[in-house]
Amino acid sequence: MERKPGPVGGASLFSMKDREYGDTxxxxxxHIPHVFKVIERMPESLIAIMDALPYLLQGSMVTLVVVVGAxxxxxxxxxxxxxxxxxxxPALRRFIAVYVWFFRGIPLLVFLFLFYxxxxxxxxxxxxxxxxxxxxxxxxxxxxxxQIFRGAIxxxxxxxxxxxxxxxxxxxxxxxxxILPQALRLSIPGWSNEYSILLKDSAVTYALGVAEIMAxxxxxxxxxxxxxxxxxxxxxxxxxxxxxxxxxxxxxxxRARIPGYSPKGL
Amino acid sequence: xTAPILRIENISKRYGKKDVLKGASFDVLKGDLKIxxxxxxxxxxxxxxxxxxxxxxxxxxxxxxxxxxxxxxKRDLCAYRQKVGMIFQDFNLFDHLTALENVRIGMVxxxxxxxxxxxxxxxxxxxxxxxxxxMQKYPAQLSGGQKQRVSIARALAMDPKVMLLDxxxxxxxxxxxxxxxxxxxxxxxxxxxxxMATHQIGFASSLASEIVFxxxxxxxxxxxxxxxxNHAENARTREFCSKITELxxxxx
Numbered sequence: 102m103e104r105k106p107g108p109v110g111g112a113s114l115f116s117m118k119d120r121e122y123g124d125t126x127x128x129x130x131x132h133i134p135h136v137f138k139v140i141e142r143m144p145e146s147l148i149a150i151m152d153a154l155p156y157l158l159q160g161s162m163v164t165l166v167v168v169v170g171a172x173x174x175x176x177x178x179x180x181x182x183x184x185x186x187x188x189x190x191p192a193l194r195r196f197i198a199v200y201v202w203f204f205r206g207i208p209l210l211v212f213l214f215l216f217y218x219x220x221x222x223x224x225x226x227x228x229x230x231x232x233x234x235x236x237x238x239x240x241x242x243x244x245x246x247x248q249i250f251r252g253a254i255x256x257x258x259x260x261x262x263x264x265x266x267x268x269x270x271x272x273x274x275x276x277x278x279x280i281l282p283q284a285l286r287l288s289i290p291g292w293s294n295e296y297s298i299l300l301k302d303s304a305v306t307y308a309l310g311v312a313e314i315m316a317x318x319x320x321x322x323x324x325x326x327x328x329x330x331x332x333x334x335x336x337x338x339x340x341x342x343x344x345x346x347x348x349x350x351x352x353x354x355x356r357a358r359i360p361g362y363s364p365k366g367l
Numbered sequence: 368x369t370a371p372i373l374r375i376e377n378i379s380k381r382y383g384k385k386d387v388l389k390g391a392s393f394d395v396l397k398g399d400l401k402i403x404x405x406x407x408x409x410x411x412x413x414x415x416x417x418x419x420x421x422x423x424x425x426x427x428x429x430x431x432x433x434x435x436x437x438x439x440x441k442r443d444l445c446a447y448r449q450k451v452g453m454i455f456q457d458f459n460l461f462d463h464l465t466a467l468e469n470v471r472i473g474m475v476x477x478x479x480x481x482x483x484x485x486x487x488x489x490x491x492x493x494x495x496x497x498x499x500x501x502m503q504k505y506p507a508q509l510s511g512g513q514k515q516r517v518s519i520a521r522a523l524a525m526d527p528k529v530m531l532l533d534x535x536x537x538x539x540x541x542x543x544x545x546x547x548x549x550x551x552x553x554x555x556x557x558x559x560x561x562x563m564a565t566h567q568i569g570f571a572s573s574l575a576s577e578i579v580f581x582x583x584x585x586x587x588x589x590x591x592x593x594x595x596x597n598h599a600e601n602a603r604t605r606e607f608c609s610k611i612t613e614l615x616x617x618x619x
Contacts, residue, residue: 260459263421264518268473268525269449271441278476283463359463360505 139329146330153321153331160317161338167234167303167313168346172246172296174239179246180285184276186247187254197247204244209305212237217309234306242299249291253284286357293350297343304339314338370433372397372560373529378417378427380410387413388424389584395529395562400555402571403564404595405581406607411564412456414581415531418562419451420444431528449477452522452530457538458514460506466493466517467502470524478525485524492520496550512543516550523554530554532563568608568615572596580604 186197207215217233220226228236257280265275307316318335322328371394380388388410395401403411416422418429420438429436431447438444460469467489474485493502496516506514515535522530535551536544548570555561555574565571571578572592579589580601588601596612599605 258457258459260455260457261461264453264455264459264461266421267419267448267451267453267455268521269445269447269477270473271445274476278472279461283461286463360508 146327149321149325149327149330150334153318153325153327153334156321157314157317157331157334157338160312160314161342163231163311164300164303164313165342167231167238167306167311168296168299170235171238171242171299171303174235175242175246175295175299178239178243180250180281182243182247183250183254183284184281186251188272188276201244201247204241209237209241209302210308212241213306213309230306230309230311234303234309234311238299238302238306241302242295245295245298246292249288249295250284252291253287254280256287257283286354286359289350289354289357293347293354296346296350300342300346301339369396371395371430372399372432373418373562374430374433375418376428376430378414378424378429380413380417380422380424386584388417390427391581391584391586392427393579393586393589395560396576397560398558399560399576400574401562402575402578402592403562403581404566404568404571404578404607404611405587408583409581410584411581412533415453415533415562415564418531419448419453421453445477449473449525450528452525452527454515454518454522454530454532454535456534458506458511458518460514460518460521462506465503465505466498466509466513466520469506469517470521473521473525488524489520492524493517495523495553496520497546510543511539512546515539515547519547519550519554528560530559530561532561532565534564534566536565536567566611566615568596568611580607582607 182197182200185193186201189197213233216237217228217230221228221233261279261283262275265279266272270278303313304315307313307319310316314335318331322331325331373395375394376392377390378388378392379386379390391410391414393401403414405411413422417424417427420436423438429438431450436443436447438447460466461472464472467486470489470492471482471485474480474488475482478485480488490499490502493499496519498513498516498520501509501513506517509517519535532551536547539547544567548567551561551563552574563571575592577589578592578595580587580595580599580603582603588595588599588604590599595604596608599608
């Protein structure tokens with residue numbers, strides 16, 4: 102039996118090699134030989150992964166820069182937002198609540214397209230896809246991070262702020278030197294959650310053409326027809342990055358821990 | 368008669384429909400130890416917190432050293448609070464800082480002193496309350512009595528003119544009350560001006576220059592410990608004093 106190879110974009114998993122193995126395949130139960138084929142082609146798959154690995158790992162650097170940049174931006178915006186939402190003027194609080202609702206309520210992909218293809222084109226802003234990815238992920242993350250910090254601030258005893266004021270600290274000093282150092286410590290577990298979510302969300306930016314892990318895996322896969330090994334490799338790289346990141350944040354949590362003082366619920 | 372160091376006039380505070388303070392006034396002379404007594408809900412704690420504006424009074428004026436405090440001006444308010452030390456019932460030490468850092472932070476962040484200089488002063492204050500060897504410990508590693516002594520050292524390091532003590536020993540185990548009382552007694556002997564709310568009648572009567580009996584947001588009666596505890600004019604004062612004497616004994 103001879104099949105024609107499908108078009109490149111819509112290539113099914115085995116479409117290319119079906120021609121070579123087609124004659125030996127029993128016709129009635131097509132799934133079982135597929136399993137054999139996957140196993141049979143393991144060495145080939147490994148070679149495909151090895152070949153693509155340096156290229157994918159370069160992509161993981163791009164992914165990491167996007168994630169770290171977005172987390173940094175999210176932190177820089179999220180911490181003041183949280184403070185504003187807890188201690189701010191009622192009008193400011195309402196504004197922040199709307200901000201959070203806005204950035205948590207619209208899907209990432211919609212935002213990326215809106216920003217990159219919409220706003221940047223409409224206002225003639227010359228930003229790279231890479232920069233847009235960091236900005237959009239950072240803005241969305243700031244909404245989530247603000248809620249992590251807000252919860253941590255609210256969990257601190259009221260007396261901490263009172264005692265700081267009683268010493269003659271302005272509210273700004275009390276927040277900077279007393280409230281935030283404690284609240285940020287309590288935020289680290291929530292923060293490591295945010296990291297793993299951002300890491301995975303960053304894969305969506307491939308839709309803008311950011312050369313991160315997913316984009317590169319997709320690029321190689323569609324050209325070599327090695328979809329299974331390449332997406333598998335991409336998934337493993339993401340898993341490793343998640344593990345490394347959460348481990349790192351766990352270490353930070355240990356280091357920042359105050360002797361004899363553990364966050365509530367621990 | 369010398370001018371009072373602290374003068375409060377007609378302080379009132381209401382929460383919703385409830386009047387918590389109905390116009391409390393008194394003068395405090397330098398070196399006075401004024402003790403506020405009265406049942407829970409009498410407004411003692413609210414009054415103390417109104418004095419340094421942790422609770423904003425609805426009415427009333429306060430003078431420190433004959434200068435009226437304009438608490439709406441943030442800078443004036445912060446300057447005033449530096450001169451009025453506050454001791455809380457539940458200590459409120461900064462949980463992320465060691466005992467030393469707790470005492471030092473006000474000097475560094477509020478007074479703008481250098482870390483080294485402030486550190487030396489902090490060690491001195493901790494020594495004064497007998498905690499020099501515990502200065503590297505975090506609040507969670509200290510006993511209640513030690514925490515309260517650190518908080519006293521923290522307030523003293525700011526060189527306050529007046530100290531406000533809001534039931535400083537009522538969250539403590541009976542065994543630990545003595546060590547805190549000793550520190551307060553020592554402060555009194557060194558001429559510190561203090562206003563303290565407490566239920567420790569024995570301690571109060573041995574040290575107070577004046578006892579102020581409060582109930583229901585009002586000052587009902589005031590006088591020397593002997594007058595309040597033995598010859599009170601108001602029937603309610605007598606009733607309260609006899610009950611509390613039974614509970615806490617003659618000696619604190």
